[in-house]
Amino acid sequence: MIDHLFNGLLTALSFDILPILIFGVVGGITLGAMPGLTATMGVAILLPFTFGMDSTAALVMLIGVYIGGIYGGSIAAILLNTPGTPASAASVLDGYTLTKNGQAARALSISAISSFSGGFISTVLLIMFAPILANFALRFNAPEYFALALFGLTIICSISGSNLLKGLLAGTIGLLVSTVGLDPITSVPRFTFGIMDLYSGISIIPVLIGLFALSEALTQLESIVSEKKQALRNFSLKMLSRKDLKDIAPTAIKSGVLGTVIGSVPGAGADISSFVCYNEAKRASKNPEEFGKGSIKGLSAAEAGNNGVTGGALVPLLTLGVPGDAVTAVLLGALVIQGLTPGPLLFTHNPEVVYNIFSSMLVANIVMLIVGLIGIRFFCKIIEIPRILMIPIIMFLSIIGAYSINNSMFDIGVAVFFGLLGFVLIKFRVPLSPILIAMILGPMAETNLRKSLLMYENSWSFLYDRPIALFFLVLTAFSIYSAVKFSKRKKKVIV
Amino acid sequence: MKKIIKTTLAAAALTFIASVSAADYPSKNIRMVVPFSPGGGTDSVGRALANATKDVLDQNIIVMNRTGGAGAVGMSFGAGQRPDGYTLTVVTREIASLPQMGLMQHTADDFKLIRMVNLDPAVVLVSQDSPYQNIADLVAAAKKKDGALKFASTAKPNFYLMALEKSQNIKLNAIPYNGASEAIPAVLGNHTDVTMVTPGEAISQIKSGQLKALGVMSEERIAYLPQTPTLKEQGFDVVTGTWRGIGVPKNTPDEVVETLGAAFDKAMASPDFKQFMENGAMTIHNLDAKAFTEFVKNDVKNLGALIN
Amino acid sequence: MVMKRTPSTKNCAWGAFFKKVTDMNVKNIILPSVIIVISLVALYFISQFAVPSFQDASVGSKFFPTAIAVIQIIICVCIILGEIFHKDPQQDSAPLFNKYSIFGAVFIIGYATAIYFLGYLAATLLAFFLYLVFFKTTKRYYYLIAIVFTLVIYYVFANVFYVALPEGLFAGLFYD
Numbered sequence: 001m002i003d004h005l006f007n008g009l010l011t012a013l014s015f016d017i018l019p020i021l022i023f024g025v026v027g028g029i030t031l032g033a034m035p036g037l038t039a040t041m042g043v044a045i046l047l048p049f050t051f052g053m054d055s056t057a058a059l060v061m062l063i064g065v066y067i068g069g070i071y072g073g074s075i076a077a078i079l080l081n082t083p084g085t086p087a088s089a090a091s092v093l094d095g096y097t098l099t100k101n102g103q104a105a106r107a108l109s110i111s112a113i114s115s116f117s118g119g120f121i122s123t124v125l126l127i128m129f130a131p132i133l134a135n136f137a138l139r140f141n142a143p144e145y146f147a148l149a150l151f152g153l154t155i156i157c158s159i160s161g162s163n164l165l166k167g168l169l170a171g172t173i174g175l176l177v178s179t180v181g182l183d184p185i186t187s188v189p190r191f192t193f194g195i196m197d198l199y200s201g202i203s204i205i206p207v208l209i210g211l212f213a214l215s216e217a218l219t220q221l222e223s224i225v226s227e228k229k230q231a232l233r234n235f236s237l238k239m240l241s242r243k244d245l246k247d248i249a250p251t252a253i254k255s256g257v258l259g260t261v262i263g264s265v266p267g268a269g270a271d272i273s274s275f276v277c278y279n280e281a282k283r284a285s286k287n288p289e290e291f292g293k294g295s296i297k298g299l300s301a302a303e304a305g306n307n308g309v310t311g312g313a314l315v316p317l318l319t320l321g322v323p324g325d326a327v328t329a330v331l332l333g334a335l336v337i338q339g340l341t342p343g344p345l346l347f348t349h350n351p352e353v354v355y356n357i358f359s360s361m362l363v364a365n366i367v368m369l370i371v372g373l374i375g376i377r378f379f380c381k382i383i384e385i386p387r388i389l390m391i392p393i394i395m396f397l398s399i400i401g402a403y404s405i406n407n408s409m410f411d412i413g414v415a416v417f418f419g420l421l422g423f424v425l426i427k428f429r430v431p432l433s434p435i436l437i438a439m440i441l442g443p444m445a446e447t448n449l450r451k452s453l454l455m456y457e458n459s460w461s462f463l464y465d466r467p468i469a470l471f472f473l474v475l476t477a478f479s480i481y482s483a484v485k486f487s488k489r490k491k492k493v494i495v
Numbered sequence: 496m497k498k499i500i501k502t503t504l505a506a507a508a509l510t511f512i513a514s515v516s517a518a519d520y521p522s523k524n525i526r527m528v529v530p531f532s533p534g535g536g537t538d539s540v541g542r543a544l545a546n547a548t549k550d551v552l553d554q555n556i557i558v559m560n561r562t563g564g565a566g567a568v569g570m571s572f573g574a575g576q577r578p579d580g581y582t583l584t585v586v587t588r589e590i591a592s593l594p595q596m597g598l599m600q601h602t603a604d605d606f607k608l609i610r611m612v613n614l615d616p617a618v619v620l621v622s623q624d625s626p627y628q629n630i631a632d633l634v635a636a637a638k639k640k641d642g643a644l645k646f647a648s649t650a651k652p653n654f655y656l657m658a659l660e661k662s663q664n665i666k667l668n669a670i671p672y673n674g675a676s677e678a679i680p681a682v683l684g685n686h687t688d689v690t691m692v693t694p695g696e697a698i699s700q701i702k703s704g705q706l707k708a709l710g711v712m713s714e715e716r717i718a719y720l721p722q723t724p725t726l727k728e729q730g731f732d733v734v735t736g737t738w739r740g741i742g743v744p745k746n747t748p749d750e751v752v753e754t755l756g757a758a759f760d761k762a763m764a765s766p767d768f769k770q771f772m773e774n775g776a777m778t779i780h781n782l783d784a785k786a787f788t789e790f791v792k793n794d795v796k797n798l799g800a801l802i803n
Numbered sequence: 804m805v806m807k808r809t810p811s812t813k814n815c816a817w818g819a820f821f822k823k824v825t826d827m828n829v830k831n832i833i834l835p836s837v838i839i840v841i842s843l844v845a846l847y848f849i850s851q852f853a854v855p856s857f858q859d860a861s862v863g864s865k866f867f868p869t870a871i872a873v874i875q876i877i878i879c880v881c882i883i884l885g886e887i888f889h890k891d892p893q894q895d896s897a898p899l900f901n902k903y904s905i906f907g908a909v910f911i912i913g914y915a916t917a918i919y920f921l922g923y924l925a926a927t928l929l930a931f932f933l934y935l936v937f938f939k940t941t942k943r944y945y946y947l948i949a950i951v952f953t954l955v956i957y958y959v960f961a962n963v964f965y966v967a968l969p970e971g972l973f974a975g976l977f978y979d
Contacts, residue, residue, distance in 0.1 A: 037964065045965050047542060138684035165882050169838065172875040176845060176868065182564065183864040185671055187598065187651050188853050190864060191845070196571055196600070200563025214911060222904040266680055320683060321699035322676045326532070329676065333539045339774045343699030389945060392934045393952060395911055396927055399918065400956065404966040407559045409919055416915045420908055428834045446867045453862055454670045455645060455686065526967060557967055
């Protein structure tokens with residue numbers, strides 16, 4: 001194993017491969033930073049170009065795009081409050097607050113280091129424990145997914161803070177929106193009103209773009225009184241301090257491990273992971289009230305959490321031959337095109353391919369860290385662009401982004417609607433992230449509850465006779481209890 | 496100013512007409528609508544075919560994923576485009592089933608079907624430690640357990656299963672999963688008893704022995720699974736599977752359809768595309784426009800019998 | 804919680820309640836009230852859902868939407884009651900929209916409509932110029948940036964990302 005890994009590293013660092021890897025990572029970061037363009041799309045777009053490439057180069061490039069893409073989404077989230085993908089929505093909570101406080105460089109450096117930590121830990125765990133993780137992942141089915149989704153939904157309680165009722169209201173709005181479309185179990189149309197575009201439900205990315213990017217653009221526009229009066233936002237180029245690094249290290253490592261486990265379960269991806277890690281970091285924190293107000297630990301947890309998925313998601317791909325998320329589905333296609341059979345046989349028949357993948361992931365994470373840290377200076381220039389120019393640019397990019405995810409005019413309408421809705425909700429002090437969390441997890445909860453009932457022939461015994469499901473249900477109860485306690489404590493402080 | 500606008504419009508109108516005329520087709524990039532998301536089987540076949548055809552036509556073919564409604568959104572979108580041959584649509588078996596279930600307004604008649612690309616049978620799969628060794632075991636168990644045998648379904652409703660259920664007068668507990676990538680782990684983890692997917696979707700698990708193939712739902716054994724007997728051989732006359740092809744909006748000029756048909760013939764015969772399909776354990780099944788249209792008509796009838 | 808702006812409370816309990824209702828910021832109960840109405844409409848539509856033709860379990864397609872709508876109504880009622888009895892001290896009374904945010908909303912809707920009819924290139928150039936004119940920008944290079952931005956994005960999407968941007972309904976007339 002060691003010599004395979006060593007050979008793999010030599011390949012990844014060779015003159016033929018390293019430039020391709022760097023190209024992939026940089027391309028992925030650029031793509032991920034655009035609203036609406038995701039790591040999945042990047043990998044899918046590049047796939048046909050790999051037809052003619054040799055298999056190592058092809059896989060290395062795609063992996064670079066994957067790892068860079070998930071990190072890139074956070075740059076726009078932190079600097080402009082416009083998360084490029086649902087996976088970086090949790091980074092907005094603290095990252096953008098830090099930017100508003102003039103600490104963009106600090107936030108970006110924390111993001112780069114945490115993403116690296118998450119991605120690197122995840123890859124190491126993948127190399128060492130892939131078969132164990134795979135066996136664990138196989139024990140997940142409908143009841144476990146249902147319990148996991150319920151646990152995830154309790155995040156809404158914890159990120160709503162003192163405004164519990166309004167957070168819950170936002171959650172129910174998201175849940176209701178997520179029921180639009182054909183019922184996932186019986187194909188009965190729900191709230192479709194005969195409109196074809198609604199049959200598949202309302203896509204998350206246009207909603208995300210509307211809620212965060214467009215509503216933020218509107219809010220900023222409102223505060224512009226005249227071009228002359230607007231001052232340049234002051235910010236320092238100071239990166240994170242040694243103390244910061246010490247502060248975030250435990251969170252970043254824990255979130256990386258947690259992200260790997262979540263990633264290795266098929267069907268749970270970077271979006272769920274970043275919110276779950278954020279929630280866990282907040283629960284474990286001694287001062288949870290800092291979260292959402294520019295906590296570096298919160299940012300670090302979200303960032304390590306979403307990149308932590310990268311290694312985990314390859315577990316089912318490499319060990320079972322089934323993709324763990326949308327990106328690995330495309331990677332599976334790439335392996336197949338190269339004439340390789342993903343799954344357990346890959347380890348015995350083509351170990352060099354497996355270890356090339358492993359080592360290029362390790363190297364890609366390092367490249368991402370270096371590019372991310374060097375890039376901070378350039379990324380920060382974005383804030384220096386006069387707001388009067390930046391606002392329309394964000395609006396245009398948002399709308400094009402909403403369009404390009406599914407080439408759909410309807411999605412533009414969805415983004416505009418949620419942009420206006422988000423703007424109004426901000427005015428009423430309703431938090432927006434719960435809408436997104438509910439849209440991601442609501443369908444997962446509903447589908448899997450109903451699948452479980454089908455499996456158990458309408459008996460509810462799956463709630464207690466499956467240990468993993470029971471574990472998550474207990475966590476759920478605990479999470480609700482502590483959120484309610486926390487919101488009560490906070491009210492007392494105000495009064 | 497007015498004059499400029501007028502001349503521009505006139506010129507534009509002329510180019511517009513010119514672009515419709517079939518003589519110089521294709522004179523610009525072509526779009527290919529794929530009604531499923533990137534990374535799936537339909538998407539990868541579409542992209543591989545686009546890649547192979549672009550050299551033949553000497554025009555770029557841009558794949559456009561338009562997902563939703565189990566393919567209904569993308570196919571309806573493709574059917575409603577300008578019939579100039581610059582928008583191709585990957586049509587899948589859903590075009591035959593969805594309209595009959597009232598889930599899609601357009602039907603196969605809204606397309607001029609150009610070529611069928613692949614036709615793959617379904618394979619009946621159980622996990623390696625399953626007690627069932629052949630289809631007879633499975634059918635007997637299904638009868639005995641009376642609807643309690645758990646079937647991991649890749650779609651709702653599942654026509655592979657319904658074909659077997661109808662012919663044997665049995666009933667399984669179909670649990671709807673989101674495609675093969677969820678249904679296969681459900682069988683691997685012994686959460687469900689059996690599933691049916693196409694060979695390409697499960698070839699790696701079959702080869703590694705994690706999944707046992709009980710039978711292929713085709714007329715004859717297939718090249719990818721030479722050891723696996725068909726259902727017919729085992730005495731169960733059930734043949735089903737899935738297919739994909741290419742269509743254009745129904746008013747597309749015949750010359751354009753012929754140009755495209757000839758291009759697809761070349762593309763499907765190209766070594767690259769053949770290799771791609773072989774790697775993915777998919778079977779190229781090139782039917783020309785007439786045969787494909789006939790095939791789809793029959794399939795609509797077959798599915799109609801199951802649905803109603 | 805102390806109600807600062809309540810001068811003297813009348814002896815009668817109903818009087819106090821009435822006082823509280825009139826005193827609070829009406830803005831704060833608009834949103835929950837609107838959402839209650841939407842939930843009720845949703846409940847009506849849920850009752851109209853078709854009966855599935857295939858399979859069903861004890862928890863059917865109506866269960867989740869119904870539960871969500873009911874919970875949503877309960878939450879909204881709680882928020883309204885909370886507003887009446889514990890006025891949120893943080894509430895400001897700034898107007899919902901100002902001139903610029905109304906412009907922004909109209910601008911976004913207008914751009915989305917324009918891109919449908921005119922396609923990406925024409926709509927974006929037009930919208931960007933209108934925007935700069937609205938803010939009475941005199942800097943020439945801003946207009947230049949608008950042109951460069953529009954073209955660069957067009958090029959990058961078409962040739963690097965392989966995403967065909969909307970051509971608009973009149974595509975044949977302009978871009979062929």
